[in-house]
Amino acid sequence: MSLKIAFVGVGNMASAIIGGLRASGYNGESIVGSSINIDDHEAIEQRFGITMYVDNKDAVAQADVVFLCVKPNMLQSVVEDFASVVRDDQLFVSVAAGIELGALAEWLVKPVAVVRSMPNTPALVGSGMSGLIANDKTTESQKEWVAQAFDSFGSHVWVNEEDQMHTVTALSGSAPAYFFRVLEVMIEAGKAQGLDDATCRKLATYAMKGAAEMVTQLDDDIAQLRRNITSPNGTTQAALETLEAQGIEPLFTAAIEACAKRSKELGEEFANK
Template sequence: MNGTHDTSSLPSGIAFVGGGNMARSLIAGVTRAGVPAASIEVVEPQVALRQTLQQEHGVRTAGAVAAATLEAQVVVLAVKPQVMAAVCAELAPRLAAGTLVVSIAAGITTAALREWLGAGAVLVRAMPNTPALLGAGMTGLYAGAEVGDSDRQAAQAILAGAGQTRWIDDEALMDAVTAVSGSGPAYVFALAEAMEDAARAQGLADDAARQMVVQTVLGAARMLAESGQGAGALRQAVTSPNGTTQAALETLADGGFHQLVGNAVAAAARRGRELARAGG
């Protein structure tokens, strides 16, 4: 099932608790795939966000869990980790037994969700990333052995509307997913920011620096995705002996670039585990 988008598995009704950017990207994906806007309900306390959701997507909205109908087959928890326990406390009495609950909160384990929601919920964890806003996201998914194929397919279909998906067999590895793909766009943005600064330091105008860096990152990403070659092979192919690229790469190596990236990903994974412990 990894990476496929089976729209036939989409549920006919979905409730989103939280109406921020990620929820909006998922709503856009499922409505494009054919889920009627009228069968989607969003619980969002901020009035401005509710109005935007109604205007952009035509979905039904409620200002609080208590005011929502919650008649959907699937509930997507799209709130910040630090408020998840409180949201689940409101939600638990309203959930029908067997309701599929998909959480996209970093660091919140299925054990914590089970404690907060009770035994009747069917739980799936998902870790999307911000390119989901463009339909170019990457989502890691985890479900325990008790979750049936139809629920797995429904969860995957919802997330696949925002990009590619991948099932992870061990929940402990969801911290690695968070560290690599969840936080990963920020690493690319940090590299692009540094490249733009360096371009300006070499005398390029701001607009020229941005255009060259953006298109270089985009083009390199497409080569990674479409060439069929690994990152190492592509790096070697563009590096002429004693040329300009080799000079740059040697400088990165001297600065411990590879190890620094490894340390950064390890730090993100470690922080994910800390959030999990703090969150329950």
């Protein structure tokens, strides 16, 4: 079955999803979008071969699946504006951080299937990771379709409790920024040792990329992969002992806890508006 897909808001994340869908075989005629930024419409249409609308109602009314890709603080007013054209058989997928399923269901008015997602920015280069949770109106076939859609630009995990989405944010949604910061520090440290910026950037980033590839492609325990390159009294051991002495474990644990805590606070702020 070929579903009609609409995107309300077509920014970076929507573009990543559309690009993934198109690469996985969806034709442009199956996808529409809506955005108030009229000046961007022509470029989006030419890039993806889709049709763009100014009025969200025009896009939503013809869709089987609707991706909600607007900023969280705008989502309620946007949804309430097109709620009059919502159908019982539609599936809505939100990428707005912090907006809970209950709020989405209330704004949509009708008892429709809703999936809340937390993708991350590597989706822009086809390496995204997304956390997903569905309401009880969402069928198994709809969940399967959503999973395939998110896998078209990376991978996904499902969680069963909505509170777990805060941990998803901490471990995945915000995590690329942690790794960018680590790379910044490594690059500066390499430059201090006499290498130029471009060489340091390439060495550090490919090491990080390669390590991630090993974890995702090999069945080995992560601790074992670490031990495999840690010779007794060698260079790697010296570096790791320094990281441990400086408190890498409590540091990252505190950072992840702080991220999850702030995610929960933001969710409560949106819920109380």
